[in-house]
Amino acid sequence: xxxxxxxxxxxxxxxxxxxxxxxxxxxxxxxxxxxxxxxxxxxxxxxxxxxxxxxxxxxxxxxxxxxxxxxxxxxxxxxxxxxxxxxxxxxxxxxxxxxxxxxxxxxxxxxxxxxxxxxxxxxxxxxxxxxxxxxxxxxxxxxxxxxxxxxxxxxxxxxxxxxxxxxxxxxxxxxxxxxxxxxxxxxxxxxxxxxxxxxxxxxxxxxxxxxxxxxxxxxxxxxxxxxxxxxxxxxxxxxxxxxxxxxxxxxxxxxxxxxxxxxxxxxxxxxxxxxxxxxxxxxxxxxxxxxxxxxxxxxxxxxxxxxxxx
Amino acid sequence: xxxxxxxxxxxxxxxxxxxxxxxxxxxxxxxxxxxxxxxxxxxxxxxxxxxxxxxxxxxxxxxxxxxxxxxxxxxxxxxxxxxxxxxxxxxxxxxxxxxxxxxxxxxxxxxxxxxxxxxxxxxxxxxxxxxxxxxxxxxxxxxxxxxxxxxxxxxxxxxxxxxxxxxxxxxxxxxxxxxxxxxxxxxxxxxxxxxxxxxxxxxxxxxxxxxxxxxxxxxxxxxxxxxxxxxxxxxxx
Numbered sequence: 001x002x003x004x005x006x007x008x009x010x011x012x013x014x015x016x017x018x019x020x021x022x023x024x025x026x027x028x029x030x031x032x033x034x035x036x037x038x039x040x041x042x043x044x045x046x047x048x049x050x051x052x053x054x055x056x057x058x059x060x061x062x063x064x065x066x067x068x069x070x071x072x073x074x075x076x077x078x079x080x081x082x083x084x085x086x087x088x089x090x091x092x093x094x095x096x097x098x099x100x101x102x103x104x105x106x107x108x109x110x111x112x113x114x115x116x117x118x119x120x121x122x123x124x125x126x127x128x129x130x131x132x133x134x135x136x137x138x139x140x141x142x143x144x145x146x147x148x149x150x151x152x153x154x155x156x157x158x159x160x161x162x163x164x165x166x167x168x169x170x171x172x173x174x175x176x177x178x179x180x181x182x183x184x185x186x187x188x189x190x191x192x193x194x195x196x197x198x199x200x201x202x203x204x205x206x207x208x209x210x211x212x213x214x215x216x217x218x219x220x221x222x223x224x225x226x227x228x229x230x231x232x233x234x235x236x237x238x239x240x241x242x243x244x245x246x247x248x249x250x251x252x253x254x255x256x257x258x259x260x261x262x263x264x265x266x267x268x269x270x271x272x273x274x275x276x277x278x279x280x281x282x283x284x285x286x287x288x289x290x291x292x293x294x295x296x297x298x299x300x301x302x303x304x305x306x307x308x309x310x
Numbered sequence: 311x312x313x314x315x316x317x318x319x320x321x322x323x324x325x326x327x328x329x330x331x332x333x334x335x336x337x338x339x340x341x342x343x344x345x346x347x348x349x350x351x352x353x354x355x356x357x358x359x360x361x362x363x364x365x366x367x368x369x370x371x372x373x374x375x376x377x378x379x380x381x382x383x384x385x386x387x388x389x390x391x392x393x394x395x396x397x398x399x400x401x402x403x404x405x406x407x408x409x410x411x412x413x414x415x416x417x418x419x420x421x422x423x424x425x426x427x428x429x430x431x432x433x434x435x436x437x438x439x440x441x442x443x444x445x446x447x448x449x450x451x452x453x454x455x456x457x458x459x460x461x462x463x464x465x466x467x468x469x470x471x472x473x474x475x476x477x478x479x480x481x482x483x484x485x486x487x488x489x490x491x492x493x494x495x496x497x498x499x500x501x502x503x504x505x506x507x508x509x510x511x512x513x514x515x516x517x518x519x520x521x522x523x524x525x526x527x528x529x530x531x532x533x534x535x536x537x538x539x540x541x542x543x544x545x546x547x
Binding site for chain 2: 011045048049050051052071073074076078080081082084085086087088089097098100101102103143
């Protein structure tokens with residue numbers, strides 16, 4: 001339902017978004033990841049018609065965002081970064097304003113539903129400026145849901161919220177995802193693992209990785225931590241069956257540490273132990289864990305030149 | 311345009327909800343009242359609103375920029391501008407809505423001077439045609455100032471700059487007219503033509519000249535169109 005094709009945005013000489021391509025199907029929550037200044041917000045602004053792309057195209061629910069600006073905007077609910085609201089207005093009054101802006105038909109019902117969804121019933125008559133940040137964030141989210149958009153673009157929806165509020169927003173997002181397409185930007189990796197089924201990772205305006213969470217993390221691939229007295233064992237360990245990448249991490253006191261990334265669906269631990277024993281070395285420690293999004297993010301963002309598509 | 315009425319309604323309400331709106335209204339009514347009592351409502355004076363309306367038109371030079379300075383740059387500062395631009399309305403509608411909201415507030419302000427007209431009616435025989443023409447002129451003048459104020463708010467990053475930009479622009483135009491005669495007849499003609507205050511005085515003395523109406527309408531439209539183009543440019547820049 002969201003599709004970006006070769007989307008590019010330049011600000012003068014700076015290319016903020018460089019040929020970004022991805023797709024978010026209906027029923028999916030896609031996490032939009034990247035370090036600060038990666039081009040997440042710029043991409044989202046282009047998808048919502050706030051900025052015009054320099055080149056490339058994007059579609060929201062089948063409508064081109066560059067050609068029919070007034071048509072597609074009814075289908076997308078946009079929560080900008082920092083969740084702007086008018087502080088002098090009352091919650092209900094603000095929602096009525098937004099409903100008018102989007103020509104919502106049954107305003108009363110829409111407002112009641114949005115208040116209910118976002119847990120705002122008790123503060124409906126309060127002045128927005130007097131509410132806590134968490135509530136303001138929820139008011140902004142409620143306003144984005146009023147016209148029942150089929151596509152939601154949420155720019156850091158949980159920024160600055162306390163853990164319980166974060167949980168409730170995540171629950172709401174999971175509920176909403178059932179019949180919608182949601183693109184959600186964040187730099188909290190655990191959040192992506194909690195609510196998203198696929199991810200798009202960008203840095204420096206370019207897509208580094210995209211696909212389902214499992215595909216990007218390399219399925220069930222394991223990362224093994226190996227500690228042995230063998231020095232320069234990188235070549236030896238890389239030769240073990242099922243190992244895709246070996247990196248010497250650190251060492252001390254005569255012990256050397258290696259980080260061994262396994263290829264999918266193979267546990268190389270026994271092979272590693274055997275190889276070290278065969279070479280006459282001692283094995284002090286070996287333990288494996290699943291490759292996390294954080295591992296992927298660190299590797300990709302620190303080496304942005306290598307492009308990886310899954 | 312339905313989205314436009316929603317925006318205009320919100321802006322107008324916000325002018326009434328913020329202290330700035332009340333301060334502006336109170337100052338306007340107070341100063342107008344003083345001028346009316348000390349200059350117009352005196353024995354022997356003609357029963358005419360022209361002195362007061364001429365003076366109010368001068369006041370508008372400060373009041374209109376104060377009403378419009380927030381309109382765009384404050385929304386940008388708060389981030390709510392993004393919400394308006396992402397909504398299913400076009401830029402022209404947003405700018406027009408901002409203009410109509412400030413015009414609505416100005417009309418309310420002018421309506422507050424209506425007791426002065428009633429007093430004149432009670433004690434004298436003012437010419438209703440002249441009063442109508444005078445108010446029409448002041449509204450036109452207000453439209454011109456408001457639209458230029460909205461343009462300034464679209465250009466600048468802060469309310470203060472938007473206010474000063476508008477005020478200084480019109481003071482410069484007014485000063486140019488004063489110094490015009492020294493600059494030779496051709497240039498003087500042009501400067502007289504672009505200066506609004508002389509045209510306003512025609513209205514307040516009861517003269518509705520088509521050329522003057524065209525001047526104010528075209529001027530207002532021009533400022534709004536440029537403001538719209540600049541706001542749209544912000545999306546494409």
